[in-house]
Amino acid sequence: MSSPAVHSGPGEHDHESRPLRADARRNRERVLEAASTVFAEEGIEASVAEIARRAGVGVGTLFRHFPTKHDLLLATLEVGFDEIVVAVDEALATDDSWAGLAHVLTVCAEIQARDRGFLDAVGPELFAEPSLQLRNAERMELLTRLVERARADGVVRDDLRAEDLPFLLSALGGATRTCGNTQQAAPTDLWRRYLGIILDGIRPSGATPLPVSAPTLEQLTARCRSASGS
Amino acid sequence: MSSPAVHSGPGEHDHESRPLRADARRNRERVLEAASTVFAEEGIEASVAEIARRAGVGVGTLFRHFPTKHDLLLATLEVGFDEIVVAVDEALATDDSWAGLAHVLTVCAEIQARDRGFLDAVGPELFAEPSLQLRNAERMELLTRLVERARADGVVRDDLRAEDLPFLLSALGGATRTCGNTQQAAPTDLWRRYLGIILDGIRPSGATPLPVSAPTLEQLTARCRSASGS
DNA sequence: TTCGAAACGGATTGGTCGCTCCGGTTGTTG
C-alpha cells in the first residue's frame, strides 16, 4: 500500500507531457491548499469561486489544473486517505488487536470531525468513485485482516465483518455532523462519546445476534455507485 | 374532538380569517401529499417545481398555501413526528423498559429509512426549528422518562442520557444514508444491523466508560440552531 | 343568474452554481 510516489515529483505530469511551468506549479499548489481548507470548513458544497478567491487565482486557472470540481475534491481527500492507511499499518503492527481496531476507527472519526469535506464525501462518494476502487479494494483487504485478527482473538463479536466498518464510520459521521462540525464555536469532541458506544457495540460481551447479515463487498460498492449517481 | 374543532374542521383557517374555498382546500391537500412523496423519495433538495408538477398545480398555488419551501417541508414532517410520539407512548405503556426503548429507536430508524426527507431534516433541522422547540421540549421530557426508567431497571448503561438519543439516531441516519436509501433497487434493511450494534452499545454489560460527557439540552438546541444557520 | 372576491397557473425575476472562452500577461528557451 506504500506506493504514494508517482505523485509529487517536482516536474508533475498530466499525461506524459512536459513539466509544468514554475508559476503553474505554484498556482496548482495554492489551489489545492485553498481547496483543502475550504472543503474542510464548508463541506463539499463550497463553491469553486470561493476556493479560487482564497487561492488568489481566477476560476479559469483552477479549472485548468482540475478539470472538474469533483477532481479537485478527490485530490483534496488524498491526505486523509493516506492518514487512514498509516493508521491501519500502525494497527496491524500492534499486538493488541482490539486497540488496533479502535485506533483505526478513532483516526477515521477524527478526520471526519475536523474535515467536513471528508465527512460529506466518505461513504457514498468514497466507494463509488471508479478511480478509487482499486485503492478501496486494497484498503478493504487490510481492514479484513484487522477484523479477522480481532475476531480470532475474541475481542470483537463473532458476527462483525470488515464490510461493516465503512457503515459504522458513516454512522459516526451522522453523529459528528449533528454534533456541530468543524470551525464552529466550541469545537466539540462529543462524537467520541458515540464512538465509545459503537465500540462497546462491536465488543463480544453480551452481544445480541444481529438481525441482518453483513453486506458483501459487491453490495457495498454497487450500492454506493448507485447512490452517487443522483 | 369535534366541538372545539380548532384544527381540522372543514373550514381550515390560516390566521383568524374565513374558511378556505373548496378547491383551495383540495389543492392544499394535493400539494401536501405530493410533497410527502417527493421529499420522501428525493430528500429535502427536491425542487418545489417537481412537487407542484406531481400535485398537478402551479407553483403559484403551492406558494400561496405554503409561503416557503421550508414551511412545506415542516408540514410534511408532521406525520413522522406524530408516529414517534405514538411510539414513545407505547413504550411508556409497556412494562419492559428495554423493549420500550428499543421500540422507540426502531420506529425512528424506520421512518428515516423510508423517508429521505425526514432523514435529511432530522437532527439539525428538527431541533433548530423555532416553531418546533416547544414540541421538542415535550418530546425530550418523554424520552427522559423512558431512559431514566431503563436505567433504573439496569437494562441500559449508567451513563446513558436522554440527550444522547437524537445523536444516536443521527448516527443511525448516517449508516442508513449510505446503506442505500429509499426507492432504490433492493431496498435494504441493512440499517437494522447497525441499530443492533448501537443497541448493544447502550446496554450495561461490559460497558466501557464513555470519554466525553453527554450534551446538555441547551447544548443540543444551541448547537443545532447554529448548524442550520448556514 | 349575476358578479365580485378568491384562487389559479405559469412566465418571470433575481440569484447561485459549475464551467468555458478568449484577450492579455508572463515564463522560458535559444
Added chain:
DNA sequence: CAACAACCGGAGCGACCAATCCGTTTCGAA
C-alpha cells in the same frame, strides 16, 4: 533580448433554483 508557447484571469453562458406577480378562471353568496 526577442519571441512564442504556456499560462493567467474573469466576464459570460446555460442550468437550475426559490419565490413573485399578474392576467385569467372559478367558486359561491346573493
